[in-house]
Every structure is written in C-alpha cells, then in structure tokens.
Amino acid sequence: MAQTVLTMGNRLQELSIKEFARAAAVSIASVHRFCKKLDLEGYKELKVELARSLAARADDAAAVDINFPFGPGDQATTIVPRMRSLYTATLRDTCEMLDEESLAYAARLLGGARQIVIFTQSHNLHPAQMFRDRLVSIGRDAQCRGDSEWQLRRALALGPQDVAVMISYSGLAPGIDDRLEVLSARHVPTVYIGTPDARRRHPGLDAYLLVADHEHLQNRITQFASHIAVQFVLDALFSCMFADSYDTSTAFLKASLPYMSLLGRNPS
16 A cells, blocks of 8 residues: 555545545555554545645755756765765655565565575676675675675575575666576566566565665666665665564674684784
C-alpha cells in the first residue's frame, strides 16, 4: 500500500478509498489499518499528509536540480547549500522508499548466509566494496569484484546456503539478466538494491531495498544522488546485521584489533 501511494503521488487525491483499495489490491479494512499504522485518523488524513509531503518535495526540487545542482560561475557559497539540499532530498526520499520489514528480512538473510557475494559495476562498485570490507570486519565471508567473468563464475558456484546482493540503480546494468538467471537456477536467495523501475524489470527476487529514483540515467553531471542513496541503504543493511548479532560482531571486532594496528607491536 505504501508503494502504491508513492507511485500514485498527486493522483491519489482523485481516488475514493474504495478505488485506492482496488488499485492496491487490498480490502478497505486493510486501508484503514494501514492509516492507523501511520498514526493517521483515516484515508482523508492520508491524502492531506501526502499533499504536504509532495509540496515539501517540490520545494526541494525547486531549490536544487539533482542532475545539475550547480552551474557555470557558481562558487562554494552557493554549491555547498545546494549539495546539502541534494543530500537531504535524496536521503528523505530513500527513507520513504525503503521498507523496514524488507530491510530487516534482508539483514536476516545475510546474517544466516554461508557466504555473501555482491554483484555490481561502475560507480556502485566503491560503496559495494566498502560494504564487503565492513562485513569482513565482523567475521562474515563476503566477496565483491567488478569484472564480468568473475561475477558469472561466482554466481555458478553459489547455492541455497549463500546470499547474493545485486546492486543496479536502473536494473539495466550489462549482464545483469544472465547473473540473475544463474542465481535463480541455483536457488540462491537474492537481495536487490535499486529503484522501483528496476524492481519491475526484475521481479520475483527474495528482497528489494528501494532507493530514490529522481536522478536521470544519462542527463546529469555525475551520480550524486544514486551514489548517496545506495551508500545509505548499504549502511542501513550493515547496521541491521550488526544489531542482529551485536555481541558476536563486537567480540570479533575486539579480537581483531590487536592484528589491525602496529601500535605497541614489535616492528620486527
């Protein structure tokens, strides 16, 4: 229902509660429960809150162009607040997109995996490798490389006891269909990180962690928003994993500290 609300946007104002229930494929009673879960009195208040949210987002959009947040002649005094607005809007929209139950489920999947393999390319490779390093820092068997042949061979070697994390903002990354086909054939639980459009392109996976989708795929200076959105989701996923096994993760970190620093050790 939340995803239906976000997808409809202002069009929701034109729908009765019965029409919205039909669009979301739920009962009217489910809509009432959904509103209560959001601490709203009912469907009318949901419309009001959505209108306020969209108005705030429009203000942010007017304040900064996510694809071109600065222009010729701009100085630090204007660039810094615009980048701050870009980050704020991106994180807010990603938090709205990100389903907390899906995040918790993905964390449990990764927490119980024999090994975790992260599949991504291009600019997402850096946050993915940071995520891998953090997993290794708490004793998890995690792997991530960018070359296509390695990724395909790793997919072929995985099984149901492992977990794959697929990161593609648009779902259009080269070779993604082949990798997902192999993972599906080998019954590998797969967590996908990307936009709602990417989810529609690749249905049927185990968990989807959605990110804000306002960045143009080509007409932009660089991947400011998508990079931040993916980084935030990976940080949230790692935090949930750590919290699920807090004592074990903390113990591993403490045990590894003497080996991670030369301070106090004999240089020889």
